[in-house]
Amino acid sequence: VFPVKDLLHTLLPIRGLQRDFSFDSFSKNLILPIRIIASLLKLRTLYKEFSPELVIGTGGYASALPLLMATMQKISTPIVLQEQNSFPGITTRWFAKKASLICVAFKIYDKRLKHKVSLTGNPIRNNILSGEKSLALKEYNLDEHKKTVFIFGGSQGSAFLNKAISRIINRFDNNTIQVLWQTGDNEYNNYKKYMSGSIKVTPFINDMASAYTLSDLVVCRSGALTLSEVTACGKPSILIPFAAAAGN
Template sequence: MKNKNILITGGGTGGHLFPALAIGDEITNREPNINIHYVGSNFGLESKVFPVKDVWHTLLPIRGYQRGFSLGSIGKNILLPFRIIVSLKKLKNLFKHFKPDIIIGTGGYASALPLYLAEKKYKDICILLQEQNSYPGITTRWFSEKSKTVCVGFQATINHLNTNTILTGNPVRKGISNGKKSDSESIFNLNPNKKTVLLFGGSQGSTFLNKMMENILEKISNIDIQILWQTGDLDYREYKKYNNYKIRVTPFIDNMATAYSLADLVVCRSGALTLAEITVCGKPSILIPYPHAAGDHQTKNAQALVNAGAARILFEKNLKANDLFELINNLISNSDEISKMSKASKRIGKPNATKLIVDQIFELAV
């Protein structure tokens, strides 16, 4: 594997970016002499993360197709062909000088063009895909049959792909299950001995979940639990007024390992990486899928945990605030049920996912 060149492409959102970074870190830890180059988008989260991580990278002026009909969306779509042409030119120059032996695609609009170029012009390059969701994204569906291997996060994904698939699970952040509950007092100013509900809507927050929590705060205050509530940056100003000794409101949680260790119950969306983390940590959950996710993949992701006995599911369309409160209250007050759900969650967690994915990459490089 020494002196091999590996291109890792994916991003747009954390769900595609963080697996790419986790895979790259594992490769470097095993074989420091491998050259890794990341490809992402100027418009994705990676444009902020890559410079901070100080990784070798190229950002393309590409963004996803806008499905709305506003003037802004139409204008962005008109520019899309031009962005594709410029991005392909930039990629051809990168391929010429970097000469990748393997391309790893983790999904998102940033990964499609490098995979397309490899498939059309550089057929000697090995392709491996990592699909996070139970229903594969469009990039995986496009290029799965051209890849040597597709590493998937859910068993159900295999049914949608006619290629060599391996169930590895999804990469999670290092140390995510090693948080210390005792640290929660100093980090979050919350009591480590009190039953705790953790609510978050992904790294950017969820306006819907925030509104639901606001609507049940009065009832929450009357039961003996505490709340760790990540609002996201955009909504924090609106909800920070509810911060008190029982309810900790924060725009972003840097130390998720400690947050998970504190939580007796998690209320969240059902993005693939979120579910990977809560199962590795063995946390019971109430899942409220984002209804507009491509292919309704968040509902399919959530169903896998529900079927395993690790979660309950509520649907946004008809959800009333009181229904959420009643489910939280019923679960948090039932220690036996919480324990059963926790064990079920832990059973389906895949803490070695990153290692298994990189094992496959190293096999390709032989």
């Protein structure tokens, strides 16, 4: 999102802890300490140049180190946590005591958070309801007289969802239903062969407002921000949870 919006940003070479027992996961976990040290060094330089007055952590492993660096300053930088899920993540639980405020999307019953919590909901892009259906139909070359099913597995796609959809996609190639299917960049080459008059396959959709506005049904992963956007747009949906999600 940041490169598209041309916003100043810094990328950290950090990855999350792999929790399965495969050799690939073991290899990634083995070099995790090196990634943590490299990220902390990069953050130290950034903090000296930038001198933030407030640090907002949105949960997940990517925000843990910036929050840690904020608390390690000679004069501690205030931190605000934004918990997007109904179950507080590890990062939120770790930094709850040091946070000035914890903004939550859902009512959370956790003794560690109760004294600093504000029920704010999740922030969503301010143009999510501004899509124009006529322009969207032209952009994706879709038929205004057909019902449209919008399928996506998040910005990076979902291998599980794509595979499941590929087994039934030909059933949608008819006179009453059409499909807009975002596969994700890594999966696109595997599924672009299903492109037809009624089935539009694309690696990535930047203008989600247009995709939502032409949708009669949304089939997607049930990520926190996705749920917030689908709810705001008032779209009927079929949601596929991620089985390995924390607290599932």
